[in-house]
Amino acid sequence: MSQPIYKRLVLKISGEALAGGKGYGIDHEIINLISDQVIEILNLGVEVAIVVGGGNIWRGRSGVGMDRTTADHMGMLATVINALALQDALENKNAPVRMQTAIEMRQIAEPYIRRRAMRHLEKGRIVIFACGTGNPYFSTDTTAALRAAEIEAQVILLAKTIDGVYDNDPKIDQNAKKFDNITYMDVLNRGLGVMDTTAITLCMENRIPIVVFGLENRDNIKSAILGKKIGTIIKEE
Numbered sequence: 001m002s003q004p005i006y007k008r009l010v011l012k013i014s015g016e017a018l019a020g021g022k023g024y025g026i027d028h029e030i031i032n033l034i035s036d037q038v039i040e041i042l043n044l045g046v047e048v049a050i051v052v053g054g055g056n057i058w059r060g061r062s063g064v065g066m067d068r069t070t071a072d073h074m075g076m077l078a079t080v081i082n083a084l085a086l087q088d089a090l091e092n093k094n095a096p097v098r099m100q101t102a103i104e105m106r107q108i109a110e111p112y113i114r115r116r117a118m119r120h121l122e123k124g125r126i127v128i129f130a131c132g133t134g135n136p137y138f139s140t141d142t143t144a145a146l147r148a149a150e151i152e153a154q155v156i157l158l159a160k161t162i163d164g165v166y167d168n169d170p171k172i173d174q175n176a177k178k179f180d181n182i183t184y185m186d187v188l189n190r191g192l193g194v195m196d197t198t199a200i201t202l203c204m205e206n207r208i209p210i211v212v213f214g215l216e217n218r219d220n221i222k223s224a225i226l227g228k229k230i231g232t233i234i235k236e237e
């Protein structure tokens with residue numbers, strides 16, 4: 001069997017990916033698919049941290065006419081719902097998992113403490129990060145980049161509804177070109193919307209590669225950590 005090329009990673013799962021084909025809410029088939037793949041790579045000795053989005057339930061920018069901070073706090077709560085669903089699915093498969101939130105809610109999760117998170121990972125536990133950074137005006141993509149830097153992850157796996165990075169939206173432009181590899185600066189200069197600019201800049205400064213892929217293939221997460229060519233890799237030249 002091939003060996004993982006990464007020892008510790010952050011898996012960023014967008015809210016849209018969790019919704020599956022329904023477009024809204026949580027698709028339990030997708031949750032179980034992700035859980036099975038996470039357990040597979042955990043059994044290969046990989047340390048796994050997960051950051052979940054909340055766009056399948058609420059997006060801060062959807063709060064038209066609302067105070068931006070209030071709308072973003074609502075988005076943070078949406079990530080907690082997704083994180084609890086994922087935690088439950090993993091626990092139902094007897095996986096060791098801990099959930100940490102950037103905003104304290106001790107009745108349901110641990111507060112985010114970097115050293116505790118790293119200790120959980122060293123002990124072979126999956127750690128799920130919810131509530132984004134705990135601050136408004138920051139996306140969960142930025143959270144993934146920040147947590148990856150903090151816990152010294154070697155890569156970010158970015159699971160989306162699209163199977164990579166394109167020069168245009170493939171849902172609109174049938175002739176959109178997919179990149180196998182692209183640099184951080186090219187993503188920024190082209191204005192590609194794969195991640196927000198803060199997240200890309202954080203990854204660039206900390207030299208954390210990003211593997212962007214879709215969840216249409218049940219083995220994509222495992223393939224990514226084994227170094228197989230899937231999706232798009234964003235890194236230095």
